[in-house]
Amino acid sequence: MTSVPTPFPEPARAELRLEEVLGVLSDPLRLGIVRKLLLESPDTDRSCGWFEIDRPKSTLTHHFKALREAGVTRQRQYGLERRSMVRIDDLDARFPGLLDLVRDWKP
Amino acid sequence: MTSVPTPFPEPARAELRLEEVLGVLSDPLRLGIVRKLLLESPDTDRSCGWFEIDRPKSTLTHHFKALREAGVTRQRQYGLERRSMVRIDDLDARFPGLLDLVRDWKP
Numbered sequence: 635m636t637s638v639p640t641p642f643p644e645p646a647r648a649e650l651r652l653e654e655v656l657g658v659l660s661d662p663l664r665l666g667i668v669r670k671l672l673l674e675s676p677d678t679d680r681s682c683g684w685f686e687i688d689r690p691k692s693t694l695t696h697h698f699k700a701l702r703e704a705g706v707t708r709q710r711q712y713g714l715e716r717r718s719m720v721r722i723d724d725l726d727a728r729f730p731g732l733l734d735l736v737r738d739w740k741p
Numbered sequence: 742m743t744s745v746p747t748p749f750p751e752p753a754r755a756e757l758r759l760e761e762v763l764g765v766l767s768d769p770l771r772l773g774i775v776r777k778l779l780l781e782s783p784d785t786d787r788s789c790g791w792f793e794i795d796r797p798k799s800t801l802t803h804h805f806k807a808l809r810e811a812g813v814t815r816q817r818q819y820g821l822e823r824r825s826m827v828r829i830d831d832l833d834a835r836f837p838g839l840l841d842l843v844r845d846w847k848p
Contacts, residue, residue: 652846653769660764731838739759 639712645705647724655729658704662741663687664697668706669736671720679710679717746819752812754831762836765811770794771804772846775813778827779844786817786824 645651659665667685675684682694698718701707706725707718725733752758766772774792782791789801805825808814813832814825832840 652842653767653772656763656772657767660760660767662760665760665763729842732842735759735836735839 639710642702642709642711644702644708644721647705647721647728650705650724650728652729654704655706655725655732658700658706659736661697663689664701664706665736665739666741667697667701667718668720669739669741671707671718672722672733672737676720676722679708679719681712681715681717746817749809749816749818751809751815751828754812754828754835757812757831757835759836761811762813762832762839765807765813766843768804769848770796771808772843773848774804774808774825775827776843776846776848778814778825779829779840783827783829786815786826788819788822788824 659668667687670685671680682691682698685694687694695716698707698709698716701718702709705721708721709716709718711717720733722733766775774794777792778787789798789805792801794801802823805814805816805823808825809816812828815828816823816825818824827840829840
């Protein structure tokens with residue numbers, strides 16, 4: 635039996651707040667994380683190493699947590715790895731078009 | 742001859758940055774200002790008194806300036822009044838769909 639770990643706490647779809655989602659996406663590093671997931675890995679969650687971002691791990695942990703708490707990503711723990719994926723269905727349902735803006739963003 | 746005052750300095754359409762626009766809209770007060778303009782006065786610029794926001798004038802001045810500097814609004818001085826309007830055409834051209842999210846926002 636394949637089991638998927640329970641996600642870390644996150645706001646439900648109905649609880650997503652536009653101002654919080656916009657706020658968390660207003661940081662270029664976080665915008666880049668979400669854009670890379672959308673373009674290169676929309677269906678598979680990824681750990682922070684996959685992103686090849688040259689920042690301290692504690693910094694990345696903070697940013698990934700902020701994305702999850704705003705409801706932009708879902709995080710699960712697989713052994714020692716904490717992986718993230720974009721909540722595409724939830725964001726498309728609540729904020730249509732927003733993820734297209736992220737996909738089109740030029741860093 | 743009717744003359745319209747020259748706008749205050751603002752980023753050109755091509756200079757608008759998604760991260761800055763999202764950042765300035767991530768504040769509920771500013772989101773409310775832009776939403777009210779879009780819904781009630783898309784074609785006419787308004788001074789801060791029109792919004793009936795119960796905050797010190799210096800606070801409002803700060804928020805209106807932040808909106809202008811991010812390129813969300815255009816500001817002009819009419820005598821003693823500084824009025825703002827949303828740069829709808831510019832934002833629709835650069836970030837399609839974004840203003841619909843603001844219109845649909847529930848405070």
